[in-house]
Amino acid sequence: MTVEVDCRGQVCPLPVIALAKAFRDLEVGETVSLLADDVAAAVDVPAWCRMKGQELVGTEPVVGGGTRFVVRRTA
Amino acid sequence: MTSGAYLDAASSEPLHPAAREALLAALDQGYADPRRLHRAGRSARLLLDNARAVVAEALDVRPDEVSFTASGTAAVHLGLLGLHRGAREGRIAHTAVEHSAVLHAAQWAGGAAELPVDRFGRVEVAPPPRGTSVLAVQAANHEVGTLQPVAELAAVADGVPLFTDACASAGRLPLPDGWSAAAASAHKWGGPAGVGVLLVRKGARWRHPFPVDERIDERAPGFENVPAALAAAAALQAVVADRDEVDARQRRLIERVRRAVALIPDVDVVGDPVDRLPHLVTFSCLYLDGESLVTELDRLGFGVASGSACTASTLTPSHVLAAMGALTHGNVRLSLTRDTSEADVDGFLAVLPALVERLRAEVAHR
Known part of the structure; x- marks a missing residue:
């Protein structure tokens, strides 16, 4: 299962807060698809994954602006 | 609370007491144009030469390698761009974590190669990219404190000169070896604001990147701020002693x-x-x-x-x-x-x- 969270238009640290909230209801192995266009997200989402021991599966540009971050719950 | x-x-x-004392005394004695031959001019010249000698001793360089600039940023611009101009060809390379003064100067000079850093913010010791005119490597990072391997990079630079922004570390740590030009900033060691220090090694291929001025020191344009330079020197001397x-x-x-x-x-x-x-x-x-x-x-x-x-x-x-x-x-x-x-x-x-x-x-x- 993948949960989509759209944080476009929000500035740091809001996208990372939204990512953490979405993770609360996630089972191990499930993923969150986070959409964000704040410049800090490109650094802060990978940093959050490192600090919380979760996996950044991949990133891709979103049509119309922003980036999609796919993050999997590993623990 | x-x-x-x-x-x-x-x-x-904060301003060091030694700087305050020197500044107040020099405001009354160092107002004149140090290029003039009259008594007041000679007095200002004496104070300026004294400031230069004190800074040189504290930083372990030669007095003729020391120039006072209007700020640390001005010293960065002069040091980096002067080496770039002296190299005649090639592109600046700098670490990804240099101060914005370095980044802006490099951009002004036509862009630069950026060298990545590890998770501590340290650049890898490796020869500079082919076609590098100057390699800009700070002595220590101003935001996270990590020291950079300046001397080690110089050892493998294959003749490419190094510019070292030492604004974050000068006075606190001895200067690293291996640079051709370096910059420091007095208000970061307890001197007054408005005093930068440009260091250019004797024999370095440095050419003035901006219009020259006919002052005491050909590298530093504009009328010398003699009282502030003396105060900066007094603070540096005191800080290095402690x-x-x-x-x-x-x-x-x-x-x-x-x-x-x-x-x-x-x-x-x-x-x-x-x-x-x-x-x-x-x-x-x-x-x-x-x-x-x-x-x-x-x-x-x-x-x-x-x-x-x-x-x-x-x-x-x-x-x-x-x-x-x-x-x-x-x-x-x-x-x-x-x-x-x-x-x-x-x-x-x-x-x-x-x-x-x-x-x-x-x-x-x-």
Whole structure:
């Protein structure tokens, strides 16, 4: 299962807060698809994954602006 | 609440008493044009030469390698661009974590190759990219404190000159070996603002990148600020004399901060824990914005800096933290002045955990 969270238009640290909230209801192995266009997200989402021991599966540009971050719950 | 402390020496150290004394005396004696041959001019010249000699001795360089500039930024521009011009061809290369003064100068000169850093913010020791005119490597990082391998890079630079921005470390640590030009800033060691120091090694291929001026020192355009240069020299001399004692005390206090802050949940303490500036530590708190942290700490009496986007005029996060892959939001940089006491640091550590917890609770209910 993948949960989509759209944080476009929000500035740091809001996208990372939204990512953490979405993770609360996630089972191990499930993923969150986070959409964000704040410049800090490109650094802060990978940093959050490192600090919380979760996996950044991949990133891709979103049509119309922003980036999609796919993050999997590993623990 | 009466506790609190100014903990932002890395932005600007309070004026050293030795600098104040020299400044006040020199304001009355050093007003004249040091190029003139009359008595007042000779007096100003004597003070300027004295300032140059004192700075040279404190930094362990030759007096004719020292120029006083109008700021650290001006010294960076002159040093880097002068070596670039002296090289005649090629492109500047710099680490990804240089001060913005270096980045802007490189951009002005037509762009640059950027060298990546590791998670501590340290650049790898490797020969510069092919076609490099100058390699810009700071002595120590101004945001996270990590020391750079300047001498090691010089050893493998294959004739490419190094420019070293030593603004964050000058006075606190001896200059590294291996640079052809370097820059320092007096207000970061307790001198007055408005005094930079440009160092150009004797024999370096340095050519003036800007219009020359017919002053005492051909490298530094404009009328010399003799009283401020003398005050900067007096502060530097005093700071270097006390360096070992202050260094040991500050290292202990910063180590204490690093340990204590790491115990707060979801905090990223960044920069090299050992090979670093003695007086500075940077950490980032998940889910918080730097502006709230800085504002609330100020309310509690503590003055700190932040590299978070919301505290920057550009609304982009610190390029230093980004290059290291460190969390950029909720960032705090704490840097000790020469007078910061154990009680000041303990006071900060006493209020921080509860503040982080309170701000996180507010964020959760937003």
